[in-house]
Amino acid sequence: MTTVAAYAAPAPKAPLERTTIERRAVRENDVLIDIKFAGICHSDIHQVQDGWRPGTFPMVPGHEIAGVVSEVGPGVTKFAVGDRVGVGCMVGSCQECDYCKAGLEQYCANGGPIWTYNGTDKDGTPTHGGYSEKIVVDENFVVRIPDALSLDVAAPLLCAGITTYSPLKHWNAGPGRKVAVVGLGGLGHMGVKIAHALGAEVTVLSQSLRKKDDGLRLGAHHYYATSDPETFEKLAGTFDIVLNTVSAGLDYARFLSLLRTDGAMVNVGLPEETVELDLKSLFGRRRVMTSSNIGGIPETQEMLDFCAEHGLGAEIELISADQINDAYKRVQASDVRYRFVIDTATI
Template sequence: MPTTVNAFGAHETGQPLVPLTLQRRDVGTHDVKLDILYCGICHSDINFVGGAFGPLPTSPLVPGHEVVGRVTEVGSDVTRHQVGDLVGIGCMVNSCRECENCRAGQEQYCLKGHTLVFGSPDPVEPGAHTQGGYSEAIVAPEDFVVRVPETLDPAAAAPLLCAGITVYAPLERFGARQGTKVAVVGLGGLGHLGVKMAKAMGADVTVLSQSDSKREASTALGADHYAVTGDGQAFTELANTFDIILNTVSAPVNLPDYLGMLRLHGTMVNVGVTTEPMPMDVFTLCQNGRSYVGSLFGGIAETQEMLDFAAEHGVTADIEMIGAQDINTAYERILASDVRYRFVIDGATFADLKA
């Protein structure tokens, strides 16, 4: 039978989130149900409910796509997980599984469109939309549920399900390793994990930030160097320096300035999301045979690989734990850049909500 759970979500675009209840579907033969222990808050959650990505795709909308929980029920044909397992759900919970991209293990680029963990039409329940991790429990197909190593702090591991894989996938794809020079633009939720992942891969890491305010924090995270870009001098001093530039900021940057910092055949990867245009200087791109690419989180196999890598190297997010009742305040603080570096909701607090 479907289960009623407490949740926190939005009824209208741009309005505060409120306590509510929602129905979780019955567990199908290939489904896994988990009680949510922790759920990270991502800037994309704010973009969805705030209207940056357009009107709410459904009302109510329950965000949350950095979910860690314990399996409480499995379908009769489930083979990957069992009751009691520590598991995670990230940005998506389904895809066509048949297109070229899905067969390549890149379900995030499904040619028919992947199913987001919240706000997408649910192929399992025609007429319904998916609802995310700001809730007590969730049901998802086993193929889109990953194993979270027990050696990881489960609360600090939650942001790995989005922020962690978002930085890991391009660093792995473009060959970050011992001796690679990596620059991370911005030191927020994505950026601080970009530093940690790149260092764990053996890279020489520089943080690029507009002011000097995060220099000490950068060093504490393990970065080798720090450069202030606000006055423009760093773009000259560090020209032709980096193999990989990981841009994590969710706002426009001057692309020619950053592209000029790439060495021969270097690559700048955009993982921060902005809806505003960023003009490109093709001449700067052509010099040194540089590349500019975008990257969208990662496939399921990549996500599992990332979690295992994180466990091996002790990589987790720096977090601030909050209760469900504090989600709106957390949104305000994220918009004010007042968090180091990721809010995580204690799943136990959803039980105390009154819709």
């Protein structure tokens, strides 16, 4: 085992602090990664605060990991020392069920995937994430970061990128399709970039017009404030896809009214509280209310290659590790454009 420095929350809702953790020795099919950058996802804050479910503490968050391979196990065939690689939200699954065999490891039927942090590994030990110097991961859950992407702007793609790319591809965003992205934050700004690159006509729906210039610069064709009641009247029955990236409850009936017949509202932000839906808002136009949970490993690699081809990196603010707690407060205040990324050399 190897002792490495990390930042962890010692208890629910506690500030993160510098500590050390143990990483397992490299096994037959493992890859040891020197982490260079780790993105801060709103999911990290939800889990540190026990917002979704009771967590395992001390908790080292981070599932937007970019780094360089420093050691490989004797059975590794996909990677070599020096490769630029990434790790997202999963570090394992059964790899035997129909979903895993189809490259949909995020929907593993045998207990679900092994999450990169706040999860339990196959040996019963807790998993620890990317706010650390190094990580050891099965090669089947490592992806290659193309040379065209710098590691700092690539790190958030391992969650924010794939979380928006997967539903946009599944629901056929592309030429001739109209996509609305609800919220222009860490997820939303990548949703805009990716939907635009796929060829869709993109509209941002945000509470105000404060970020309008950014939205248009990132690839949106239109930008509307949801605080204006006329927005919902003007855009009724317009969109093929409404991609909801916010993690707070909404008046879902109002947003569903924006869909065309057979349109889909896809939720990728997960509120902590239970939400209610009036089914009458679905019936009139055979609308779909659905969700999406990241993407499998093959699709994550596809997303990275797509982003490299189209020059799509996250918009980031690079911080040192001692700024993590301040960054959490700023994320909660929507005061980031658009993803904090930790320079792990500062841990």
